[in-house]
Amino acid sequence: MRKEILLETMGLWAGYGGKPVLQGVDLSVRAGEIVAVIGRNGVGKSTLMKSLIGLLPSDRGSVLFQGEALDAMAAHRRARQGIGYVPQGRDVFPRMSVGENLLVGQSIGGGRSDAAARLDAIYGYFPILKERRDQRAGTLSGGQQQQLAIGRVLMGGPSLILLDEPSEGIQPNIVQDIARIMVDLNRQTGITVVFVEQNLDMIRAMAERCYVMDKGRITAEIGRDALEDRDTVRRYLAV
């Protein structure tokens, strides 16, 4: 069964203050896929995520979502098309409660979905968020914030989630939980996931396919089979 392409970039260039970081990124992701992006520090993975969601304007090339070019669209409009972005470093709203943080995510996907049901589902995935729903998010521990950041985008029922290093700072069993939750969600709702990751276990637990980035370009693609082999992945990360 070949699904249609949900997200595609063509010759994407982007950078900061004239210094190019992405230098012609081409990738394409089909609806319902879980795709990882890996690469060493500083090769431009986060930069790619930011240009996909629109926080960083691209200099050249284009981003297509559901066949439509997003390039001229502001980030909030892209989000309303159904793209949820979980940034590296989490960036929760520090002086708002956990519950309020979650409510902000509702804007994703445009429509005002049933908040109570969504909240219940998210509290089901991440019980600590329920326990701490009135605590100010800035005082949560690092791992708790990561869970909140993921829960926040789920509130809007996105069709595509961009995750930037979701395992960072998370205790091992919750890393496994997050991987499992994402895979479950993917199976149940068909949600598409593109994630940047360094944690081999998480990559192997989640990804169906994997792009390798170096110096602002996609340099390789690893298929399902090669992913099974720890050392192959490790070798790619070491380039």
Next chain:
Amino acid sequence: MAILRTEKLDKWFGGLHVTDEVDFTVETGEVHCLIGPNGAGKSTFFKLVLGEHAPSGGAILYDGENITRAKPFERIRRGISVKFQVPGIFQALKVRQNLQIALQHHLQGATLNEEIDRLLEFLKLKDAQDQLAGSLSHGQKQWLEIGMAIALKPKLLLLDEPTAGMTPDETFATGEMVQALNAQGVSVLAVEHDMAFVRQIAQKVTVLHFGKVFAQGTIDEIVADERVAAIYLGEVHA
């Protein structure tokens, strides 16, 4: 002889008991890892040791001296240094200047510059030395912050998730660096969730849970402990 010892160290945030009468020791010269679930109180424990937070009760002894009431900078001057969980660098200053500010405590003039160059090389930030620190990638920021921490030539180095966001090879390199420092006599206390890293460096591991010491031992003992697996590790491959 313990380089760091806490006695019944206690911290409440409002109604939340985050550090619960912790008795904890880092022996001089050891590499000690502190692990535990998110929210267990590891970062808070660091902040108490550094004086960022005032404890609700208990005492902190460094090298035999009671430093419970000392100001943060006084603790640093006695030989503690830290890499925080959230990178704390001088965003609008150049990478080079960041290191200079850390190093100028004990170095001057030409030797200062040589040492900065040596550190830049070591941190693989040579090419980025004139970049503003704020424009580094996440991993590069981590390296820079580690560099600033070791630039202080500490006797006790506190590392809060030093390898978060690093590739396995980089993590391994960081582990080697920690071991090299330890070989020079630096005691290390590290918080990590990466069990491979913990296995690589730890001579002793303490598990913190709900602000209490939950388990302690070698990495093998900890990995074998089913209670730890239940609250923290899950099915590990470490």
Next chain:
Amino acid sequence: QDGEPIKMGVLEDQSGDFAVATIGKVHGIELAAEEINANGGIAGRPLELVTYDTQSDNRRYQEFMRRVLQRDKVDVVFAGFSSASREAYRPIVDQFDGLAFYNNQYEGGVCDANMIVTGAVPEQQFSTLIPYMMEKYGKNVYTIAADYNFGQISAEWVRDIVKENGGTMAGEEFIPLGVSQFSQTIQNIQNAKPDFLVTLLVGTAQASYYEQAASANVGLPMASSVNVGQGYEHKRFQPPSLADMYVTTNWIEEVDNPASKEFVEKWHEKFPDEPYINQEAENSYIAVYLYKQMVERAGSTDHDAIRKVIAEGDVCMDAPEGHVCIDPKSQHMSHTIYLAKVGEDHSITFPKVWDDIKPYWLGDVGCDLTKDNPEAQYTPSDNPKKSGG
């Protein structure tokens, strides 16, 4: 030098806090200059104005006083509204031996040969006003005054005059400049139950007192030397908030005599948008004519020659307010003092007029500019007489 213009510097606040009371002063000078030039100028020389906006900022007075004296080399300067601005520029006028007219009603006491003052001073306004009010309403007096030199010194005058006339002070309250909220003050006044109230409020913020007192129904007769005559509060506030206010002023728009009416008419012809012509505007207007007279009699703009003319004691003219003269000892001006009463509907009547009230006080305490020039400002509690000099 024949035919060469006589230069007059004009430093007044055309913007900022004081503009409401001072734009008219510039107009007064312009009107007089235009008339004089139309009639052949001063001793055949045209009068040229060099005007700067001092923006209600003391520092601009310092900058521009140096500029008019050193760069523009004016023959005379007309400058200043607040006493602080006058004190800011006075050292500079003294240093360069300039000649400055201060055309403002003020707290009195400037004894400086480089200064000529045409505004009214306390002995002119209070020795008339306070006894009248005590006679009419009673001897128990409450003063609210702006908490700075003008207010404090004026309040001191009021206090002394009340005592001299056998009255008592029911209370005295000083209000920092810029205060606009008066609930507590209103209550204090009601608490003291005075027979009448002396209001020496300065600045637009403080004028809010009247509206707030009216809405709390204070209902006391009021007396003032500044309000109405300077800030035309009776025009700016809705009646009857200023009802029963008595003001001594040397002139206001409503003064009812032919000379005054003619003056108001030609003013509004030239400046149809002028909201109100206040006493300072008239002072400024007549000051230009007085200067003309001094120069023509001295035969030059030389300051020593002009002072000699003043020393003769008969620099006088018939102004819209009446006959006025410059007092040689103090170089201040005598005035006709009108007692203006504000009615329920804010119309003005004049229950009493005092002719030719002299600025005697400086002379009495020992200021005599024909003899020496202390370049000082005296106050009732700090003057040569007081210190035994």
Next chain:
Amino acid sequence: MSSRNSVSSALRLLEGPQTLGKGPGFWAGFAVVLALACAYPLFADGYDVGNNVYFFNWAFMALGLGLIWGYGGALSFGQTAFFGVAGYAYGVLTINLGDAYGLTFFSLVAAVAISALFAAVLGYFLFFGRISGVFLGIVTLSVTLVLERFMSQTAGPEWAIGSARLNGFNGMGGMPSLTIPWPGGDIVLFPDVALYYLTLAILVVVYLALRMLVNSRFGNVLVAIRENPQRAEMLGYDIRRYQLGAFVIGSGLAGLSGVLYTAWGNYITPSSMGMSAAALPVVWVAVGGRSDLTTTLFGTLLVLAGFQYLTIYGSQYALVVMGVLLVVTILAAPSGIFITLGALFSKGLRRRLKRERA
């Protein structure tokens, strides 16, 4: 030998990462500007010379605020408090001591010292109480407003120190100008050529000394504190001392401005400590570009001269035009007018600008 060494290493601090301008090109430019400034009185009339002295007077306060705010990251909205305290101190001292035997210079030094001492006490209270950000701005503003309100009501004769009357809102006058004792008649430094050279000399010395200060170890720590106080403390620095140090030096400079201003016009008032006076130094520093001494200095002189020019020729529109210029300048030149203008011509500046935008 070693003293030679320390002098040369001190001189090396004239350039560094914290100041714009280095190398022979910059210093040649510096020499040209200085030479022009020295030659200026030969060409200008007394008014212009005296007016420039007046502009120079304010530059010290701006440089001081540049140090505290631009380098130290602490926005003090009340530098005018120190300006006023020093101005009044100079008045009280000189009125009581007189102007013979160079006592006016003693009074100058003493008045600056008094304002620095006041800053030390207030700064101790602020920085050791961990007050920062806008809280610091409002506390310092409150202090200057309290002084203004208090001084405004000291009109009565009871408010005198020795023979010096404070004289309330109307302001204190009658203090002597700076006077150099000289055989055959003291030289009184009225706002004219002699005062010009004195003020210029002080300005050059202060500017160069501040350059050395900000490029020193002290300056490094100061900018580190501005960027991330917590991290600076975790590198073992007692940040309170550094902030206090910068505050005292910067406030001493505000005091120097106050003294020079008072001696220049023989006058000081409470309004010089009021709200609008307090806002001005912030504007000067922001327009020039607060993160550099040179731009702060030239920005201040430019705004002062520009605004005065507008007031002279702009009639009632002057204030409107000033407002528009401020808005446009800040919008169009985010790093201050000089860095932005300079970026049109210089690659280094362009890079710096990009960094600051990022």
Next chain:
Amino acid sequence: MDFSSGLFSFLYQTGDAFAFLVLSACGLAVIFGMMGIINLAHGEFILCGAYVTTSAVQVGLPLPIAIFLGTAVAGLVGMLLERVIIRHLYSRPLDSIVVTWGISMIATQGTLIILGSTMPGTGTPFGSFSVGGYGYSVYRLVLMLAALATLAVLWLVFTRTRFGILARATIQVPHIAEALGVNTSLIYSLTFGLGAALAGLCGGLYAPTMTLVPTMGSAFVVEAFVTVVVGGADIFLGTAPAAAILAVVKAGLTSWQGQLAGQIGLLVAVIVVIRILPRGLTGFILRERA
């Protein structure tokens, strides 16, 4: 003065000071507390509200409608300014000091040039009442109620509406709010407009009681700033208690020692409170809750 009328008088005076502080500060608190913009043109939005209100009364509109108009116009002007100028300054809030100071100069002098140096007042409605032989203004009770109502409405808007949540999110981490689908530029506009409208409301409410001149805004600014800062970052936790504390200090000192003491006492209270609570009341309250 007997006890009950003394008590009433104390409550009235404190309430009066409280109303002044709250109404002066609310608009500033929204703009500063939410957006981090230090708005030195706050007084000119008050001026705008006062002038529009007064003009509307003069053409015959009833006061409540006139005040509503004043509020609305100030709000619209605020939104316009935000679009054109303020939005370029979010990344450098300190520069907003200079820009808003410039705007304030333009507004004050522009008003002087266009509308002249003064505007006639409309008179205070509702008359007076008396307690224990003292006359009090009814309208000042209206002001007190307006202050309380404003606080209540603001609290509801920011905590109980979606706009409030999105606004707070936007202010805290703008780029993430944007990435989560929030139209941050609209939120900024509305928030700034709301702050300006609140300033306009203050101007409209006080217009009948004050001198109307182009510089009238300055009568509110110092009080507004100190209230906001003593309150600290969170306007709801901070502003109301700050206004209450400062009102008691100010009213107490004014009645005991006169206006100068009240003024200086207010400023000294600010210094003392911030010294004790270096992050304002908000910081204090939040530290105590987990």
